[in-house]
Amino acid sequence: MKALVSAGLAALACVALSGCPAQVVKEGAQEVPKLSVAQCAENRDIFQKAVDAYTLLEDGPPPNEAAMVPNYIHEQSPYFDLDAQGHVVPAPNSICK
Numbered sequence: 001m002k003a004l005v006s007a008g009l010a011a012l013a014c015v016a017l018s019g020c021p022a023q024v025v026k027e028g029a030q031e032v033p034k035l036s037v038a039q040c041a042e043n044r045d046i047f048q049k050a051v052d053a054y055t056l057l058e059d060g061p062p063p064n065e066a067a068m069v070p071n072y073i074h075e076q077s078p079y080f081d082l083d084a085q086g087h088v089v090p091a092p093n094s095i096c097k
Contacts, residue, residue, distance in 0.1 A: 040079065040096035047073070047080045048088050061086035 035043070050072040054062045062068050065076050079096040083089045090097050
């Protein structure tokens with residue numbers, strides 16, 4: 001019984017705090033992930049920290065996002081890119097702005 005109550009509270013907290021994985025929204029015949037504003041902000045922060053770490057440890061900014069894989073990020077982000085000056089910017093067609 002105690003485990004069931006704990007599981008119910010965890011599910012409720014997940015919904016209330018929107019810490020759950022991204023929901024999927026259907027647009028036309030295509031499923032599109034929908035991230036919350038907080039999830040986009042967290043993704044941007046993690047990406048920026050990877051750029052900062054690369055810059056410190058490699059004695060300069062990354063020339064492109066691919067240069068950070070796999071030592072600083074696991075894979076290239078579908079949400080954010082680097083511009084020509086090395087700033088973190090939304091990727092083309094990104095759901096994060």
